[in-house]
Amino acid sequence: MEDRLLDKIAEPFNLQLPEYATLEAMIDGVLPAVATFSERNLLEEGAPLYTTNWVKMTDRPGATAVELYRFQGFERGEIRVVTDGVVSAQAYEVEESGDRIIIGQSIMRDSFLYELAFMDADFLIFQRHGNKANITHRYLFFCREAIGTRLTWNEALERLVDKYRNSQFPLLAVGLIVAALIAVMLYLR
Template sequence: MEDRLLDKIAEPFNLQLPEYETLEAMIDGILPAVARFSEPNLLPEDSPLYVNSWVRMTDRPGATEVVMYRFQGYQQGEIRVVTDGEIGSKAYEVEESGDRIIVGESIMRDSFLYELSFIDDDFLILRRHGNLANIPHPYLFFCREAIGTRLTWNEALERLVDKYRNSQFPLLAVGLFVAAMIALLIYFR
């Protein structure tokens, strides 16, 4: 009986995400639920953008290489890009508002403007600025190196949702409910 009671209590937390075919579709599906947990911009010097090594996630079939990005400098500078050990570089610049970033070969050549969609200590999602109908792959999705090297893109996005799923339900209420159930079980024993 006790196992069934715990299963019923845990049921709301075991929700399954729908299956998504593409990275973009899954990001579009989960962003409304997790966006409020994002840091507001990229301006603080201790922002995860500058502290972490980021692994770029992709849903491209057959892509097995690990592409790691490391943002060097504060608000502008070089991005060290390591693809399966081969080192390259790109440039970046964070705009004054802190919610947009330019990424490319150089700031003025072969570069794109991205808007911050989500950032925390483990995940970074940037959306390309412009008419999304004209952009086939509008998102850059990154995970902290320890996560990105072990998981696929959909597993990483599920981990992002799981990270904040429990934050939406008042933990205190669950604790009180469990305490009340235990007290009732002890009292009627």
């Protein structure tokens, strides 16, 4: 009897994510749940965008290359891209609003406008600006180097969800304890 009771209490904390076929489908499912925990602006000098080595995650079958991105400069500059040891560069510029960024070969050539969808110290997601029906690759998904080199794209997104699902546990535990205390006080009254 006690085992079933504990299982029922723990059930909300052991939710399993559904299986997703693509990176984009999983990001579409995950973003609404974690968006409130995101930093809102790319304009802060100490933002993770500038201080972290990012690994680009992909769901392309057979893609085994590790692409490491480092945003050099503040608000505008160069992105150092290292693909399995081969160094290349791209350019970027953060717009004045702080929630949009242009990334490409140069700012005005072969570049794309992205909106900040999510950013914290471990994860970075940009969503391409425009009509979703006309865009084949809507997201750029990056993980901190220590995470991105060890996990696949779906494991990384599961870790993102777990990071914030588990962060709410103490609040729920305190709420349950307070509710139990109130129930005991009412019972003894």
